[in-house]
Amino acid sequence: VRPVYCNGCGAIFARGIYSLSSEKLWEDGQIDPEHIRRDQVFPTLLPTFGKLNLPDKLAFSAASLALQSSPDSGGDRSGICIAVPYGSLTTDMFFMDSIINQFPSPTYFSATLPSSTIADIAIHYKFKGPDRIICGGDSPVTETLSNAFRLIQTEKADTILFLAVWAFDSINKSKLPDYSPLENAAFCFLFSTTPKGAFAQKCNFVLQSPSVQYDTATEYQFCIRLLDAIRGKEKRHITLQPETTENYLSIE
Amino acid sequence: MQKQIVLKSAQIQCALGNLDQSTDLLYKGSSGFSAGPCFGVPVPYAPFSDSSLRKLDNIIEELNFHIPQNPKSLLFIYCAAKGDLSHLEAHYNIDKGASVTSSLLNSQIHRIISLLRIKPSKSTIISSACASGAAALDYAKENLLLGTYTDVLIFGFDVISEFVVKGFHSLAALSPEGARPFDKSRNGLTLGDGAAIAWLTLDTPQKGDITICGTGTSNDANHRTGPSRTGDGLLRAIQAALLDANLDPSNIGAVKCHGTATIYNDAMEAKALFSCFNSNIPPCVSLKGAIGHTSGAGSLLEIILAAVFLKKGSLPPTTLFEELGVDEPVKISNKSQKIDKKPILCLSAGFGGLNAAVIIKEQL
Numbered sequence: 001v002r003p004v005y006c007n008g009c010g011a012i013f014a015r016g017i018y019s020l021s022s023e024k025l026w027e028d029g030q031i032d033p034e035h036i037r038r039d040q041v042f043p044t045l046l047p048t049f050g051k052l053n054l055p056d057k058l059a060f061s062a063a064s065l066a067l068q069s070s071p072d073s074g075g076d077r078s079g080i081c082i083a084v085p086y087g088s089l090t091t092d093m094f095f096m097d098s099i100i101n102q103f104p105s106p107t108y109f110s111a112t113l114p115s116s117t118i119a120d121i122a123i124h125y126k127f128k129g130p131d132r133i134i135c136g137g138d139s140p141v142t143e144t145l146s147n148a149f150r151l152i153q154t155e156k157a158d159t160i161l162f163l164a165v166w167a168f169d170s171i172n173k174s175k176l177p178d179y180s181p182l183e184n185a186a187f188c189f190l191f192s193t194t195p196k197g198a199f200a201q202k203c204n205f206v207l208q209s210p211s212v213q214y215d216t217a218t219e220y221q222f223c224i225r226l227l228d229a230i231r232g233k234e235k236r237h238i239t240l241q242p243e244t245t246e247n248y249l250s251i252e
Numbered sequence: 253m254q255k256q257i258v259l260k261s262a263q264i265q266c267a268l269g270n271l272d273q274s275t276d277l278l279y280k281g282s283s284g285f286s287a288g289p290c291f292g293v294p295v296p297y298a299p300f301s302d303s304s305l306r307k308l309d310n311i312i313e314e315l316n317f318h319i320p321q322n323p324k325s326l327l328f329i330y331c332a333a334k335g336d337l338s339h340l341e342a343h344y345n346i347d348k349g350a351s352v353t354s355s356l357l358n359s360q361i362h363r364i365i366s367l368l369r370i371k372p373s374k375s376t377i378i379s380s381a382c383a384s385g386a387a388a389l390d391y392a393k394e395n396l397l398l399g400t401y402t403d404v405l406i407f408g409f410d411v412i413s414e415f416v417v418k419g420f421h422s423l424a425a426l427s428p429e430g431a432r433p434f435d436k437s438r439n440g441l442t443l444g445d446g447a448a449i450a451w452l453t454l455d456t457p458q459k460g461d462i463t464i465c466g467t468g469t470s471n472d473a474n475h476r477t478g479p480s481r482t483g484d485g486l487l488r489a490i491q492a493a494l495l496d497a498n499l500d501p502s503n504i505g506a507v508k509c510h511g512t513a514t515i516y517n518d519a520m521e522a523k524a525l526f527s528c529f530n531s532n533i534p535p536c537v538s539l540k541g542a543i544g545h546t547s548g549a550g551s552l553l554e555i556i557l558a559a560v561f562l563k564k565g566s567l568p569p570t571t572l573f574e575e576l577g578v579d580e581p582v583k584i585s586n587k588s589q590k591i592d593k594k595p596i597l598c599l600s601a602g603f604g605g606l607n608a609a610v611i612i613k614e615q616l
Contacts, residue, residue, distance in 0.1 A: 074473070086356065089353070092340060092355065096340060096415065097344075099418050100345075106423045109422050110423065110476050111476075112415075113604065114379040115604030116381075116476055116477075120476070122605055126473050127471060128470060129471065130469040131606060132387070133387075135357045135379040136356065136361060137328075137374070140358075179353050210374060210400050
């Protein structure tokens with residue numbers, strides 16, 4: 001089994017904005033992760049993300065935070081595995097609005113495919129290896145994380161950027177009063193066969209029971225526990241569910 | 253003999269009908285295109301014979317596909333770019349009460365599992381745009397080889413809708429005359445309805461079995477919707493698939509191209525093929541002049557058809573092709589081409605810079 005190291009992490013969720021070595025609280029007026037500014041995650045003078053829609057914006061932000069300490073992690077052997085359980089529905093709704101208004105927007109349309117969520121990350125950081133885009137089904141985050149490790153361990157890639165993104169724009173959320181998506185959040189972890197930087201930690205993801213199904217809230221909480229453990233440099237097993245032992249990520 | 257990933261059975265539905273009907277018509281050089289307008293856009297399109305098949309309930313009944321035995325552990329993969337958007341469109345156009353969230357791929361998969369009457373150990377959704385089917389095969393192969401599941405069922409589905417037609421039209425990607433893959437006069441793609449289903453397992457292949465012997469994926473890291481102009485991304489996917497299959501380019505007998513008939517896709521694909529094979533590019537075919545671009549269903553659907561071509565020992569004509577319009581010597585023809593009983597390389601690409609290559613072979 002090839003060794004896998006976590007070389008970086010990034011997260012944007014209700015609690016704040018996190019990288020491996022930094023944490024920022026939300027500023028006044030930023031009441032939801034959707035209000036994230038570009039200059040909060042990326043060394044730039046530009047405050048906005050241009051035309052990026054919400055899933056892409058959150059994914060790109062989390063990836064930028066995870067890649068802060070090793071921005072040169074891209075290459076032919078570097079891939080991206082992303083779980084986007086809500087797919088691009090929020091962008092689909094904006095695109096339908098543009099159709100109804102008689103001006104179908106090419107900008108929205110190009111973002112209505114879940115695979116486009118990884119495009120800007122791949123382009124900016126030159127991740128040219130294999131990708132996996134998982135938009136739902138049973139335990140999509142667990143499945144995606146399992147894919148990330150598998151791609152490295154089967155030598156299809158040397159570095160994988162793993163992301164879990166829950167994104168639903170507040171404008172569209174207000175149009176669907178009966179729908180309660182999870183709060184907006186994006187988590188990103190950079191896994192590689194080579195340790196980079198002082199914070200690199202050896203990890204392994206063990207999926208003893210691949211068919212166990214986890215609900216959205218469980219997978220979201222797992223991402224938070226994983227973030228805290230990686231940032232705290234704790235040597236331990238982070239199980240998918242606190243009370244079980246079968247499926248876990250170990251930090252050695 | 254070593255166990256391999258065997259394609260046990262499959263079925264498709266597209267503008268030319270089911271697998272048998274489509275095969276027959278492809279070899280006759282038929283095109284399933286209907287004259288436009290399509291949702292108000294003046295372009296041809298390649299629809300199912302009955303538009304009611306665009307609904308999940310009807311297409312699954314039409315496919316009439318069953319796994320003949322109860323698998324020990326089944327992974328079910330739904331591969332689609334958008335799938336069935338009828339609820340979303342109905343909400344905006346007809347009925348505000350229609351459930352928008354029913355159009356989530358995650359909602360669709362539950363309906364599909366129920367309609368297929370299967371009880372998978374795990375279900376998942378691969379949405380790698382127009383490379384979804386090939387990406388799903390890559391994923392299936394990995395899981396079967398590792399022994400995580402004994403069987404994999406893949407269902408691919410994408411259909412023509414107002415959403416998709418107006419989206420591609422806004423990108424100026426649709427041909428006003430109809431897709432002419434690799435032709436000098438090509439000027440865009442034609443959308444098509446498509447559904448495909450395939451059952452795979454790890455088994456000792458018998459004579460005549462089709463196996464998935466190599467898969468490879470890559471990202472262009474170049475553009476959101478357009479292909480890399482150099483073809484280097486697709487080339488890396490091809491090289492990964494060849495490595496996975498333990499083959500070199502001289503072992504490949506034919507290529508089932510992605511061949512969307514956009515200026516840049518076909519030019520990029522020709523460059524990738526030339527980089528891989530030099531001037532010895534094997535016979536090639538694109539199916540999109542006959543069945544249109546069936547998006548997320550497309551690569552699985554076309555790989556299933558390629559399996560038939562391999563067994564027949566010939567490629568069907570590339571419908572609507574007349575004169576080569578790429579700089580490299582791609583062996584494409586509007587006539588049927590004989591091929592060796594060697595593996596076929598199947599290519600696909602999608603939004604997000606995705607590339608995928610799948611190599612299939614027949615057990616001789």
